[in-house]
Amino acid sequence: MTRLPTLSWSRAEIAFWLLPIVAFFVFPHYLALGSQVMIAALFALSLDLILGYARIISLGHAAFFGLGAYTAGLLAKHGYGEPLSGLAAAAVVAAAAGWITSFLVVRGQDLTRLMVTLGIGLMLYETANQWSSVTGGVDGLSITEMKKVFGVFGFGLDGRTAYLYSLAVLFVAFNAARLIVRSPFGLSLKGIREGERRMPAIGASVRRKLVAIYTVAAGIAGIAGALLAQTTQFVGIDVFSFERSADLMIMLVLGGTGYLYGGLVGAAVFMILQDYLANLNPVYWQFWLGLLLVLLVLFARGGIIGGFDTLRRRFARG
Amino acid sequence: MNALTSLGGVLFDGLAYGSLLFLIGIGLSVTMGLMNFINLAHGAFAMLGGYAAVVAMSHLGIPFLPSLVIAFVVAGVAGAVLERFLYRRLYRAAHLDQVLFTIGLVFMSIAAATYFFGPAQQPVRLPEFLTGQVHVAGLDLGTYRLFLIAMVIVVTIGLVWLVERTRFGAQVRAAVDNPQASVGLGINVDGVFSITFALGSALAGLGGALGINVLGLDPVFPLKYMVYFLLVVAVGGAGTIRGPMIAALLLGVFDVAGKYYVPQIGAFVIYAAMVAMLLLFPAGLAGRRS
Numbered sequence: 186m187t188r189l190p191t192l193s194w195s196r197a198e199i200a201f202w203l204l205p206i207v208a209f210f211v212f213p214h215y216l217a218l219g220s221q222v223m224i225a226a227l228f229a230l231s232l233d234l235i236l237g238y239a240r241i242i243s244l245g246h247a248a249f250f251g252l253g254a255y256t257a258g259l260l261a262k263h264g265y266g267e268p269l270s271g272l273a274a275a276a277v278v279a280a281a282a283g284w285i286t287s288f289l290v291v292r293g294q295d296l297t298r299l300m301v302t303l304g305i306g307l308m309l310y311e312t313a314n315q316w317s318s319v320t321g322g323v324d325g326l327s328i329t330e331m332k333k334v335f336g337v338f339g340f341g342l343d344g345r346t347a348y349l350y351s352l353a354v355l356f357v358a359f360n361a362a363r364l365i366v367r368s369p370f371g372l373s374l375k376g377i378r379e380g381e382r383r384m385p386a387i388g389a390s391v392r393r394k395l396v397a398i399y400t401v402a403a404g405i406a407g408i409a410g411a412l413l414a415q416t417t418q419f420v421g422i423d424v425f426s427f428e429r430s431a432d433l434m435i436m437l438v439l440g441g442t443g444y445l446y447g448g449l450v451g452a453a454v455f456m457i458l459q460d461y462l463a464n465l466n467p468v469y470w471q472f473w474l475g476l477l478l479v480l481l482v483l484f485a486r487g488g489i490i491g492g493f494d495t496l497r498r499r500f501a502r503g
Numbered sequence: 504m505n506a507l508t509s510l511g512g513v514l515f516d517g518l519a520y521g522s523l524l525f526l527i528g529i530g531l532s533v534t535m536g537l538m539n540f541i542n543l544a545h546g547a548f549a550m551l552g553g554y555a556a557v558v559a560m561s562h563l564g565i566p567f568l569p570s571l572v573i574a575f576v577v578a579g580v581a582g583a584v585l586e587r588f589l590y591r592r593l594y595r596a597a598h599l600d601q602v603l604f605t606i607g608l609v610f611m612s613i614a615a616a617t618y619f620f621g622p623a624q625q626p627v628r629l630p631e632f633l634t635g636q637v638h639v640a641g642l643d644l645g646t647y648r649l650f651l652i653a654m655v656i657v658v659t660i661g662l663v664w665l666v667e668r669t670r671f672g673a674q675v676r677a678a679v680d681n682p683q684a685s686v687g688l689g690i691n692v693d694g695v696f697s698i699t700f701a702l703g704s705a706l707a708g709l710g711g712a713l714g715i716n717v718l719g720l721d722p723v724f725p726l727k728y729m730v731y732f733l734l735v736v737a738v739g740g741a742g743t744i745r746g747p748m749i750a751a752l753l754l755g756v757f758d759v760a761g762k763y764y765v766p767q768i769g770a771f772v773i774y775a776a777m778v779a780m781l782l783l784f785p786a787g788l789a790g791r792r793s
Contacts, residue, residue, distance in 0.1 A: 242599050289782060295598035296541055297781050300733055304778040307730065311771045427726065431606055438603055468617045475610030482604040483592065 190367040201446065205352050209345075216344035222456045223351035224412045229436045229448030230355075230362055231405035236434070237443035238366055239398050240378040241290065242299050244430050245306025246406055248286075249279040251313065251425035253407025258326045258420035259319070266332040268415050272354065275411030276404040283403020284396065291395040303427070310425035325421040328414065340416065347416035354412055355449075358405055362445055365401065374398055378443075435478055441488030450489050511642045513760050519648035521755020522655035523717055525748050527710035527728075528735030529662070530582075530703015532747045535736050536679045537696050538594050541601045544608035545707060545732050546725035550616060552578040552708020553720040557625045567630045571712050578708020583701035590700070591693075609725045616722035627715040651713055658706065662744055675699055730777065731758075738780050 208219060228250055235241045253275035260271050289301050313320045320326060333339040338346040365371050373389045384391050414420045423429060432455070440451025463470040485492060531545040552574035559570040585608075593601055633650050636643045666672035677685045678692045685692050711720070718728065731754060739750030754773070761772035 236599070240599075242602060244602070289778065292782065296535070296737065299541065299598075299602065300730075300737055301778055301781055303730060303733075304774045304781075308771055308774045308778075311768075311774065315767060315771070431610075434603065434606070468614050471610050472614030472618070475607040475612075475614065478603050478607030478610065479589075482596075482600045482607070483589075486600070 190372075192364070192367060198446075201449075202356065209348060209352075213343075216348040218456065218460055220344060220347040220351040220412075220416050222453050223348070223355045224409050224416070225433075225436060225452035225456050226449040227351075227355045227358055227412065228406055228409035228433055229440070229452045230359060230445060231402045231409065232433055232437050233442060233445055233448045234362060234365070234398055234402040234405070236437060237445075237447065238371065238374045238378060239395055241395065241399065242295050243290075243302040244299050244427070244434075245302035245304070246402075246433055247425050247427070247429040248302070248306040248309050249283055249403040249406035250410035250413075250429065251309055252282050253279045253410030254414040254420045254424045255313070255320060255326070255410075256407070257411035258328055258414040261328045261331055261415070261418075262326060264330060266328070266330045268332065268334050268350070271415060272408050272411045275407045275414075277407075279407020279410070280400050280404030283406075284400040287396045287399035287403075290399060291392055303430075306425060306427065306430060310422065310427075313422050313425055320422070321420075323422055325419055326414075328418040328420070331415060331418055340418065351412055351416060354408065358408060359445065359449075362405070365398075366445065370394065370397070432474075435474065437488075438481055439477070439488055441490035441492075441494075444490045444494075447488055447490045454489065509763075513763050514756060515642065515644055515648065517756030517759035518752060519645075519651050519755070520717060520759055521752035522652050523710050523714045524728075524731055524735055524755055525751035526655050526658060526713070527707045528732045528739075528751055529744065529747055530700070530705075530707050531732050532736045532739060533675070533679075533696075533699045533703050536740075537675070537682070537692075537699065540590070540594060541598050542590075542605050543602060543729055543733075544605040544612065544725065545703075546728050547609060547612035548578045548582055548704040548707040549711030549714070549728075550612060550720065550722075550724040551581055551711065552705075553625070553711035553715050553724070554616065554620060555708065556712035556715065557620075557627065557720065560628065567628075567633070571709060574712035575705045575709040578711070579701045579705030581708075582704020583697065586697055586700040586704075591697075609729070612725055613722045616724075620722070622722055625715060625720040627720075629716065647716055651717070654713060658709070659744065659748065666744060671695070671698070730774070734773075734777050734780075738777075738784065 205219070205223070209216070212219070228246075231249075232243065232246050235243060235246075256275040256278045257271040260266070260274055265271070286301075286305055289305075290298050293301060314322060316322075317324070331340055334346060334350055338350070340346050340350075366374070373384065373394055376384050376387075376389065377391050377394060381391060410424055413424070436451040436455040437448045438451070439455055440449065441447030459470060462473060481488070487495060527546070527549045530548070531542060534540050534542045534545070555577040556570040556574040559565040559573045560567065565573065589604075593604055596604075629647060633647045635646050637646050637649060638644075664672075666675060674685070674690050674695045677688070677690060678695050682692050711718075711724070714720075718724070734754055735747050735751045738754070739747030757776060758770075758773050761768070762770075765772065
């Protein structure tokens with residue numbers, strides 16, 4: 186019998202959230218990388234909601250990330266550069282797109298879902314590519330008019346604002362996601378994951394719940410995209426790319442699906458490794474990435490958090 | 504060029520393109536149909552065949568036609584080895600694991616191809632008798648594309664014979680329709696699958712080698728055409744030869760026509776068609792998958 190989830194914070198969780206604050210003071214030269222980690226973590230968090238909790242395989246989650254990035258980017262480019270409302274607008278646009286496409290996604294089985302999400306992602310990529318009068322096409326979109334956060338903290342070259350801003354947004358979104366998965370709604374999502382056919386028998390509408398979580402996840406992915414646009418002040422067409430969706434999946438699986446923290450840990454490990462290895466040689470990086478994925482699937486399905494979990498249980502028992 | 508000849512040309516190019524997609528995709532249809540295995544790395548076998556042919560021709564000085572045989576064999580052997588040692592472990596795994604595993608293979612194949620051959624497109628020198636054009640019924644048809652279509656027709660006839668007329672083919676059909684009952688009837692489904700996987704990889708390799716001139720050959724080949732191969736299977740349905748063939752030819756014609764007549768929306772047409780088809784025909788056009 187597992188206990189019902191509560192909202193209280195464990196010591197390990199509090200320690201986890203102190204890490205990025207410590208890192209802010211200890212590694213002042215790596216703040217740019219730090220905000221990239223935070224953005225990737227937020228993005229991975231959104232995928233965890235649909236993959237880890239609802240078991241929807243998506244190969245096109247970058248669609249929502251990209252929509253958010255272009256929404257925030259275009260708003261700022263056309264003179265409306267206030268960051269927080271930019272995030273909100275990105276969330277709304279991405280969530281709306283998520284809601285519309287969710288009806289296509291929840292219908293099918295794994296293969297259909299995978300191909301529909303892939304197709305939607307590729308369509309948006311093509312749109313961004315061809316519609317260059319608005320999106321800047323392959324050249325991307327440079328933002329020069331980013332306003333200050335709360336009118337006080339400007340995005341400077343030292344990356345301090347970007348880091349703390351990303352961290353704050355990540356923390357707020359994480360709390361929202363934590364609230365969702367620990368609510369009765371979150372429990373019914375787990376029920377769908379474990380036995381989709383049986384859920385209707387206890388009166389749960391599988392379709393409605395999947396639509397809801399897909400919409401929420403899309404919105405969070407949109408916020409992550411908007412954060413990238415605002416902190417780097419650039420939107421490239423690669424925000425929609427298949428590689429971004431695939432990398433995202435790797436981060437999440439590396440950290441462990443279905444824990445919320447898995448995406449965060451996976452994103453941090455992935456981004457730091459990438460920063461180190463891809464600087465050596467981008468081609469080798471892709472090879473090691475592929476190998477890592479193969480090994481993860483064959484030998485370490487729980488990811489990093491899953492591994493810790495197994496260890497903890499073993500100690501608790503013995 | 505008037506509208507009718509250009510339409511003829513587009514149709515012809517589309518058929519040549521589609522027959523290549525069919526040749527490469529037919530193996531995937533067996534993997535997905537027989538083992539319910541989502542294999543995103545199928546294009547890697549086609550790429551391997553392509554590079555095998557390039558090495559055979561430019562480094563070993565082997566003529567074009569024997570190089571095709573080499574491509575077929577190399578990809579087939581690679582398929583058999585990978586199936587035996589890696590794929591087999593994941594037949595009963597969750598679809599997510601299969602997706603991650605095969606994406607991993609795709610990434611490794613891209614990196615390996617870049618390491619050995621560089622990121623550029625590979626050139627291919629065709630023999631004299633396959634270059635130039637043939638004038639048929641008011642159309643200038645590329646000799647190579649005619650050769651391509653003829654090759655695919657020959658291979659397809661061979662496949663139909665194999666699947667419809669031989670004992671092995673009957674076992675494949677039975678296993679696709681109902682693996683459990685087939686095991687009960689004494690069919691070695693795993694063995695049947697190993698052979699079909701190797702054969703499917705070999706055909707993909709042949710397609711990759713034949714397609715250097717049409718599809719191109721560079722390290723991102725497996726990603727670039729992944730959607731197309733998946734489409735051939737998802738739209739065509741599994742377990743038949745006719746289904747994927749119709750799907751591949753339609754896909755080829757639509758893609759070439761889309762890029763010729765409405766280049767500004769380019770690839771968009773195919774992706775939109777894909778999403779629509781998947782929603783309208785969840786079981787594929789031939790509809791054999793239960």
